[in-house]
Amino acid sequence: MNTPALSPPLVARDTKGWLVAPALLFIVALFIYPFAYGLVLSFQPMNGGGVWANYVAFFTDTSMWPTILVTLKLAVPATLINVGVSVPVAFALRRSSPYQKLVTTLLVIPVTLGTVLIADGMLTYFGPNGWFPQALQGLHLYTDEVRLTHNYWGVLISLIVSGFPFAFLLTLSYVTGIDPTLASAAATLGASPWQQFRRIYLPLLVPGLTMAACLSFVQAFSVFPSAVLLGAPAGPTRVMSIAAAEAAFESYDYSLASCIAMVMGFVQLLVVAGMLGARRFFYSGPVTGGKG
Amino acid sequence: MATLNQGAQPGKAVKQHTPLPERVWKVLVWGATVFFLINVLLLIATVAVNSVATRWFGTLLPQGFTLHWYAQAWSDFQLASVLWVTVEVVGAVVILSVLLGVPAAYALARVQFPGKRFVVLVFLLPLMVPPVTYGIPMATVMYKIGLAGTLPGVIFANLVPALPFVILVMTPFIEQIDPNLEAAARIFGANTFRYFRYVLLPLLVPGMLAAGLLVLVRTIGMFELTFFTAGPGTQTLVVALYYAVFSTGVRAPQSIDAMAMIYMAITLVWVLIALQFVSPTQIVSRVKEQKR
Numbered sequence: 001m002n003t004p005a006l007s008p009p010l011v012a013r014d015t016k017g018w019l020v021a022p023a024l025l026f027i028v029a030l031f032i033y034p035f036a037y038g039l040v041l042s043f044q045p046m047n048g049g050g051v052w053a054n055y056v057a058f059f060t061d062t063s064m065w066p067t068i069l070v071t072l073k074l075a076v077p078a079t080l081i082n083v084g085v086s087v088p089v090a091f092a093l094r095r096s097s098p099y100q101k102l103v104t105t106l107l108v109i110p111v112t113l114g115t116v117l118i119a120d121g122m123l124t125y126f127g128p129n130g131w132f133p134q135a136l137q138g139l140h141l142y143t144d145e146v147r148l149t150h151n152y153w154g155v156l157i158s159l160i161v162s163g164f165p166f167a168f169l170l171t172l173s174y175v176t177g178i179d180p181t182l183a184s185a186a187a188t189l190g191a192s193p194w195q196q197f198r199r200i201y202l203p204l205l206v207p208g209l210t211m212a213a214c215l216s217f218v219q220a221f222s223v224f225p226s227a228v229l230l231g232a233p234a235g236p237t238r239v240m241s242i243a244a245a246e247a248a249f250e251s252y253d254y255s256l257a258s259c260i261a262m263v264m265g266f267v268q269l270l271v272v273a274g275m276l277g278a279r280r281f282f283y284s285g286p287v288t289g290g291k292g
Numbered sequence: 293m294a295t296l297n298q299g300a301q302p303g304k305a306v307k308q309h310t311p312l313p314e315r316v317w318k319v320l321v322w323g324a325t326v327f328f329l330i331n332v333l334l335l336i337a338t339v340a341v342n343s344v345a346t347r348w349f350g351t352l353l354p355q356g357f358t359l360h361w362y363a364q365a366w367s368d369f370q371l372a373s374v375l376w377v378t379v380e381v382v383g384a385v386v387i388l389s390v391l392l393g394v395p396a397a398y399a400l401a402r403v404q405f406p407g408k409r410f411v412v413l414v415f416l417l418p419l420m421v422p423p424v425t426y427g428i429p430m431a432t433v434m435y436k437i438g439l440a441g442t443l444p445g446v447i448f449a450n451l452v453p454a455l456p457f458v459i460l461v462m463t464p465f466i467e468q469i470d471p472n473l474e475a476a477a478r479i480f481g482a483n484t485f486r487y488f489r490y491v492l493l494p495l496l497v498p499g500m501l502a503a504g505l506l507v508l509v510r511t512i513g514m515f516e517l518t519f520f521t522a523g524p525g526t527q528t529l530v531v532a533l534y535y536a537v538f539s540t541g542v543r544a545p546q547s548i549d550a551m552a553m554i555y556m557a558i559t560l561v562w563v564l565i566a567l568q569f570v571s572p573t574q575i576v577s578r579v580k581e582q583k584r
Contacts, residue, residue, distance in 0.1 A: 016398075017405035023396035023455055024411055030452050031418050031426060038429025088321045103325065104572040110332050111576055112563050113556060114513035116534045120552050121335040123537070124342055124545070129350040131334055161332060166576050173573040193314065215420075222422035225515055229537050241424040245520075254432040261428040265421065 042259035054259035071239040075220035078159035086168035107165035119229040154230035174208030343549040365550035393458030401466035415456040423516040431520040441523025449517040465499035505566040
């Protein structure tokens with residue numbers, strides 16, 4: 001009979017917990033439900049057939065399944081370049097300085113402008129008569145016709161222009177989060193900058209870098225506007241999102257479009273899980289070794 | 293000490309005594325950074341120059357300059373109505389995401405309730421899954437219930453990534469507000485409303501401002517979700533820009549670039565305002581930067 005004394009705080013807690021309900025309800029209604037709906041819909045083909053008809057169609061149609069490879073061929077190099085380059089740059093800018101402020105502020109610009117504007121600018125800048133080819137030919141670096149738009153390279157460059165700042169800003173926040181006294185201690189003990197990086201920063205950075213690589217990959221894998229505007233959407237840069245958007249908004253086959261979206265999500269999940277697994281597999285040693 | 297010396301490869305140890313490779317490496321890193329930044333700035337400059345060019349073909353600078361394309365773009369693309377839609381969508385998304393997100397963040401920061409980890413996961417998912425993947429099932433549901441193409445449909449679609457973003461920015465912000473303040477206010481006789489109005493709200497305003505600005509900047513540039521759900525009368529500026537670039541040849545490229553400049557000016561003004569309150573890193577992710 002001592003519950004009355006306990007119940008008032010419990011009730012108070014519960015009522016405040018309900019504050020989360022409106023937001024949760026919204027996300028469930030507009031994110032979780034559509035996802036579940038899409039998953040179910042993908043097993044209900046528009047033109048009849050079995051439960052798996054959409055997936056069978058996707059993996060046998062030569063205008064469909066190669067889109068996975070096309071997308072990977074863009075997303076994997078873009079991720080490697082973006083994360084790979086952002087590590088040394090972020091390391092060089094790890095100390096708070098006017099340069100750090102300037103570079104981060106300038107790099108925010110392409111991220112916020114978005115892929116559509118970058119694509120528009122690139123069409124002129126990298127186009128046959130743009131400044132970039134003009135400069136290459138003016139400096140006699142490359143004398144042939146420069147073709148950097150409406151092909152694979154245009155899309156890859158756009159993924160780097162928008163993806164590198166993203167990866168860099170993420171990496172920088174992880175690098176600056178590492179206590180610099182650790183590196184100072186190592187330097188006192190005679191470690192060169194390279195050794196400081198290899199032995200102190202890298203092991204501590206691995207979780208953050210894996211995260212940055214996952215986010216960069218997922219972003220690059222879902223490339224859409226630049227693949228249409230800067231690439232060759234009918235051929236070499238027909239990525240999965242183009243195939244999905246075509247199915248949904250041109251042939252109105254929402255069932256097939258949902259199927260493509262699900263395959264897309266699954267491939268992303270697979271690669272992200274692979275990266276997280278690889279981190280555990282490769283890097284658990286050095287981290288513990290460094291502490292010993 | 294022992295670990296460092298044992299771990300250092302013989303080849304790397306040489307570098308310690310010769311600063312030359314180190315200097316070359318530094319030049320390389322800075323060279324790459326500067327090269328990237330110059331190209332991004334020139335890419336933007338191309339759009340700016342082209343938007344005021346009379347005729348520009350294969351030369352360094354156009355033959356003449358005019359402001360006529362801005363007037364042309366204004367009427368060509370019905371920018372008055374497009375801009376109004378953009379203001380409505382962005383304004384509604386900012387207000388709704390803060391109104392729904394702050395109470396949810398408060399609950400997550402202060403209250404322990406069953407299934408909290410699951411709730412956090414639900415809020416994380418829309419930020420991890422790329423818009424293209426969930427946008428297609430979401431658009432499918434919206435077409436089914438007749439929400440697609442309407443203004444509320446576009447607003448709801450943009451709320452899906454905005455709301456979790458506000459929650460994840462605000463939760464650590466609320467956590468660092470001293471809970472004893474509530475007890476103090478209660479002791480002085482404040483009821484819940486007065487506590488909220490005179491104690492909590494003033495403390496929350498800086499965080500809400502930052503979260504609102506971040507959502508604003510991200511929503512102006514949010515292409516995919518608006519593209520999937522907007523109808524002819526509910527296009528935001530970035531979607532209108534996409535359609536203009538997509539159908540290059542229908543309109544003069546200078547006219548398209550004039551619209552791109554208007555889009556860029558709006559975005560950059562808000563980015564500059566936002567950067568007064570938040571760090572560049574926060575624009576791309578929810579990572580909290582360490583204060584130093």
